[in-house]
Amino acid sequence: MTRRRSFIQQSALIAGGLWLSPTLLHARQQTAPSDRVRVALIGANNMGFGILRHHLALAEVDCVAICDVDQNVLEKRLKEVEDATGKRPEGFTDFRKLLEKKDLDAVIIGTPDHWHCLIAVAACQAGKDVYVEKPMANSIGECDLMTQAAAKYSRIMQVGQQQRAGQAFIESRDLVKSGYLGKIRKVNIWSNFNYGLGNEIKPLTTVPEGVDYDFWLGPAPKREFNPNRFHGSWRHFWDYGGGLMSDWGVHLLDMAIWVEENPSAPSIVMTYAKNVNKENRDRDTFDTMNVLFPKKDFLINYDMNGGLQSGPYNKPYGIAYVGELGTLIVNRNGYEIYPEWDGTAKAPKCEAKKLEGTTESHNLHVANFVECIKARNQPSCPPEAGRLAALHAHIPNIAARIGAEQLIWDDQKREFVGNAAANALIWPEYREPWTLPKV
Incomplete structure (x- = not known):
């Protein structure tokens, strides 16, 4: 076996x-x-x-x-x-x-x-x-x-x-890189989840018994205890996380980077971000974002909608590799190829394929770790792959926070070009007595 x-x-x-x-x-x-x-x-x-x-x-x-x-x-x-x-x-x-x-x-x-x-x-x-x-x-x-x-x-x-351990995503990557879909023009990504709205506003409370809240905050700024900033919902606040973009976006963007010939950091990033639903919501992060990443091999187009549950191809989230011969749609449940039609030959430009019934792959990812x-x-x-995926999530979040429609990233210098406000968010400010580690 x-x-x-x-x-x-x-x-x-x-x-x-x-x-x-x-x-x-x-x-x-x-x-x-x-x-x-x-x-x-x-x-x-x-x-x-x-x-x-x-x-x-x-x-x-x-x-x-x-x-x-x-x-x-x-x-x-x-x-x-x-x-x-x-x-x-x-x-x-x-x-x-x-x-x-x-x-x-x-x-x-x-x-x-x-x-x-x-x-x-x-x-x-x-x-x-x-x-x-x-x-x-x-x-x-x-x-x-x-x-x-x-x-x-x-x-x-x-x-x-x-x-990266999931059968649907591995087979999709292999099909894309083999040229099965022809030249890839763009990779469309969408993630629509209700929880992206953040929690409803709650009052401050006392720290739950048994919790060392100051240690939980650690290097993050000192704040009074609010359950919205604690177990399960902390990710909607910049002090601790990056919202739906860094929670789901980083997963899906990783799958776009994975099929690049030479996976790379984004250079130009164009971002639209807004909080459309503001009613009684407690969050720093955004519920609505669209981001364009013009890459050497193709365009990555990311579409995020917190508070919605439906999306293209009747899927709340997914990735579409758009090629000249066909488009491959994939998420954790499987993939399907939709061929382009050749009007001259009166035939599809590639063969339709479908994989159904796949599930989560945490187990296989863990097995890979233990083997390694x-x-x-x-x-x-x-680490470098994790860094590249995180960059694709953090840069749009930084753009949204400072209101910049476009940012240019120099990966060799590890800085944004000509934008002091963006550069100020590359590193966090740690609360004493915590300090950034030295390597």
Whole structure:
């Protein structure tokens, strides 16, 4: 049985909850200590714990520690892992103490985006490999620091752009790069999701019991506690995230960059952004954006609508590779090719193709990470790929924040051309006592 098929079967065993079958538990017991990979989770509330579940579906992976600033979340996750595996991980509320562990190979970073860089660089310096959720970081400059840290300390760093492990996206990329659609003119991307509106306005409240809110804020500005800025909805505020653009946009834009002959940073970026729905909404980020990225190989056209759920081809989100012979439409559920018609030959210019029934690929992306830890190979989304994807999300967000219709990015100099306001947003300002890491 191939590693891919075996992992899919193992992952199915924990669908719907952290429960491991007797077969998988037996396989875990039979794995030699020298073949085991010991991981820790930092940020355990939502996606981070989902990624840990996929790690634990691999027989050779142990969870030796979990860290969270919310004691309620921490205790819940420690118990869930203990109940599932028979081993209770060590609990931490300070990631720096966790990174001192000697019996630790890799960390999973599932924190809000504004923490990614600090933790990832510290992990690399401590000799740990890193799986970091997307976007790679909450600023352009921090992405550079993480890329430099992974290279300097020879660490495996996998960015959570899991579409790169998905069958529909892999086959689509291969069809595009093989010339099946002819020359690609443009890549149209759309993402329409209700949650892009942000939450309704809520009053300030006291900090929930068991939460170290000052540590949760970390390098972000000091603010009074509001539930809209906490679990689940923090991404709508620039202090911690980049809204729908950096949440979904970075996934889909990565798939456009992936088919470039030589994947590159954007040079010219044209942005329209507006908050159309302002009624009783609490957010910094935008609900409506259109962005053009003129690239060497083709034009990328990104269309985002928070608060809507329908889109082209009756899909709320997707990618259309528009070629001279046909157009390929893909999302996580599969792909379909719509051929152009040759009026002279009275025939389609390419053969129609269709793939249906594909699903999420977090499990395979995690499996790739674990394999690369053991073999010391480059993962499917290494730091530079994560940096390029993040750039395509951060630059439009910066343009929207300063009201610029067009920005020109010089990737060699790592700066915007002739725009001081945009350059001021390349790096975040860390709140004391936190400082930008040095690599």
